[in-house]
Amino acid sequence: MRSITSSRMRAIDANCEYLGLKGLQLMENAGAAIACEVKERIGSGKVLFIAGRGNNGGDAFVAARHLASDPRIMVYVVLAGHSTRIRTDDARHNFNILKHCSIKGTLELTDASQLQKTGWIEDSDIIIDALLGTGISGKLRETESTMIDLINGSGKPVIAVDVPSGFDPDGGEIDKAVIADITLTFHEMKAGLTTSLAGEYTSEVKVVNIGVCEDAEKCVGAGDLKVLLRRRADSHKGNSGRILIVGGGPYSGAPALAAMAALRTGADIVTVAAPANVAETIASYSPNIIVRPLSSDILCEEDVEKIAELITSHDVVVIGMGLGRADRTKSAIAKIIPFCKKVIVDADGLYGIELPVPKDTTMIITPHAGEFRSLGGNGPDDVQAFSKENGLTVLLKGKEDTISNGERVAINSTGNAGMTVGGTGDVLAGITGALFAISSPIEAACCAAFINGVAGDLAFEEKGNGLLATDIIDRITDVMK
Ligand SMILES: NC(=O)C1=CN([C@@H]2O[C@H](COP(=O)(O)OP(=O)(O)OC[C@H]3O[C@@H](n4cnc5c(N)ncnc54)[C@H](O)[C@@H]3O)[C@@H](O)[C@H]2O)[C@@H](O)CC1
Numbered sequence: 001m002r003s004i005t006s007s008r009m010r011a012i013d014a015n016c017e018y019l020g021l022k023g024l025q026l027m028e029n030a031g032a033a034i035a036c037e038v039k040e041r042i043g044s045g046k047v048l049f050i051a052g053r054g055n056n057g058g059d060a061f062v063a064a065r066h067l068a069s070d071p072r073i074m075v076y077v078v079l080a081g082h083s084t085r086i087r088t089d090d091a092r093h094n095f096n097i098l099k100h101c102s103i104k105g106t107l108e109l110t111d112a113s114q115l116q117k118t119g120w121i122e123d124s125d126i127i128i129d130a131l132l133g134t135g136i137s138g139k140l141r142e143t144e145s146t147m148i149d150l151i152n153g154s155g156k157p158v159i160a161v162d163v164p165s166g167f168d169p170d171g172g173e174i175d176k177a178v179i180a181d182i183t184l185t186f187h188e189m190k191a192g193l194t195t196s197l198a199g200e201y202t203s204e205v206k207v208v209n210i211g212v213c214e215d216a217e218k219c220v221g222a223g224d225l226k227v228l229l230r231r232r233a234d235s236h237k238g239n240s241g242r243i244l245i246v247g248g249g250p251y252s253g254a255p256a257l258a259a260m261a262a263l264r265t266g267a268d269i270v271t272v273a274a275p276a277n278v279a280e281t282i283a284s285y286s287p288n289i290i291v292r293p294l295s296s297d298i299l300c301e302e303d304v305e306k307i308a309e310l311i312t313s314h315d316v317v318v319i320g321m322g323l324g325r326a327d328r329t330k331s332a333i334a335k336i337i338p339f340c341k342k343v344i345v346d347a348d349g350l351y352g353i354e355l356p357v358p359k360d361t362t363m364i365i366t367p368h369a370g371e372f373r374s375l376g377g378n379g380p381d382d383v384q385a386f387s388k389e390n391g392l393t394v395l396l397k398g399k400e401d402t403i404s405n406g407e408r409v410a411i412n413s414t415g416n417a418g419m420t421v422g423g424t425g426d427v428l429a430g431i432t433g434a435l436f437a438i439s440s441p442i443e444a445a446c447c448a449a450f451i452n453g454v455a456g457d458l459a460f461e462e463k464g465n466g467l468l469a470t471d472i473i474d475r476i477t478d479v480m481k
């Protein structure tokens with residue numbers, strides 16, 4: 001069954017916003033769907049909303065408004081905590097409108113035990129649980145924890161909003177959660193609700209369409225990047241990645257561009273392993289790059305041992321740019337790949353790999369159309385099947401980039417015609433390397449294509465068709481901000 005993680009859902013929500021579809025609109029649809037479900041279950045009576053201070057609560061405030069205008073229904077709203085501490089603008093907005101609706105009673109409770117004294121739980125015909133949704137983190141805290149106990153002790157029918165509160169939407173361990181009769185989950189089935197544990201907390205799950213636009217899911221957007229960068233901010237310093245770039249020989253600029261792009265994307269350390277004839281030239285481009293010279297004028301099998309040793313002190317290997325296609329180089333590449341845990345193969349490197357990918361290696365390839373064909377791929381429509389068959393992630397460069405890990409397919413439409421200039425592919429590979437150190441291959445490939453394209457668009461505004469690959473590198477930090 002198709003399902004979605006909470007972080008992917010957050011990315012889609014943010015992509016909607018980026019495309020002009022506001023969270024408030026989605027919340028309106030979510031709330032309207034809850035109100036419909038309530039009316040289907042009870043034609044008349046008392047409805048008690050128990051809401052938290054995030055957007056899960058916001059959905060409840062919308063539903064309360066929709067129901068309040070029905071003369072047969074009496075609506076009560078309990079907020080866990082004080083309204084000054086509502087966490088999001090959308091939820092606050094909808095909470096504030098409630099004072100203009102015929103709500104029978106509203107309470108803001110920091111002490112959950114006060115709820116019992118109101119008698120609202122016993123009097124209610126149905127309870128709507130909107131304490132916590134996909135924004136839950138860590139162990140359950142008060143006031144929410146006691147409110148969950150009160151809902152579970154009520155014996156009343158319960159509708160859970162998005163997920164039963166306390167339940168981990170990604171299927172992790174839980175302390176306790178609301179036990180609901182039905183869960184209305186928005187947009188797509190949440191991963192946690194597909195686990196066997198879910199059956200203990202909800203008898204039924206209904207997936208509700210809230211009007212998410214197709215491109216927010218299909219195209220890479222600012223939301224994907226936001227989620228990835230937030231994760232990086234949460235991770236400890238020193239976790240941002242050590243990248244080993246294996247490139248150069250016939251050319252010297254390509255590995256240097258990849259290295260600088262990786263550094264600008266936030267990699268901690270970037271080492272370039274390059275044939276001896278170009279090592280000094282590469283080092284002279286920037287003092288930020290560490291260069292390790294190899295044995296001769298091209299990468300060859302004699303270098304494999306040294307590179308295998310270097311790999312052990314790096315998180316990600318980026319191999320291919322500027323290597324040339326000598327037979328000795330190709331066979332060296334084939335021997336190096338099995339030493340790599342995480343590897344990105346670009347440009348000439350693509351002529352040396354053997355598919356499918358070795359069992360312990362996770363690979364991203366970044367071919368253009370011709371390189372993809374030479375691997376046996378058949379254009380953008382074949383990217384998903386090719387990825388699945390060969391056990392890797394493909395970022396096929398083109399007017400629109402097509403990215404797939406065999407399951408998800410994404411399109412990146414940032415970038416412009418000025419980016420056909422040499423070196424932009426090397427920049428993309430470097431960005432991908434830095435992101436791969438901190439994320440899954442599909443996230444890394446998607447976000448790298450997006451960053452590279454937007455940085456290219458910013459550079460194009462300034463330089464027009466005269467833009468250079470180095471101009472794109474200069475704008476990476478603007479995009480990341
Ligand atoms: N555009 C959007 O983002 C949309 C979001 N939607 C709803 O918004 C929900 C996600 O909203 P949020 O991200 O605001 O998060 P939630 O509303 O799920 O939860 C966040 C709140 O819970 C508190 N909290 C987190 N972990 C806790 C714990 N362990 N113990 C006690 N309190 C805890 C936080 O302090 C915060 O106040 C979804 O589940 C869905 O119901 C829908 O309205 C559709 C649109």
Ligand SMILES: [K+]
Pocket residue numbers: 056129130131132133160161162163164165
């Ligand atoms: K909930």
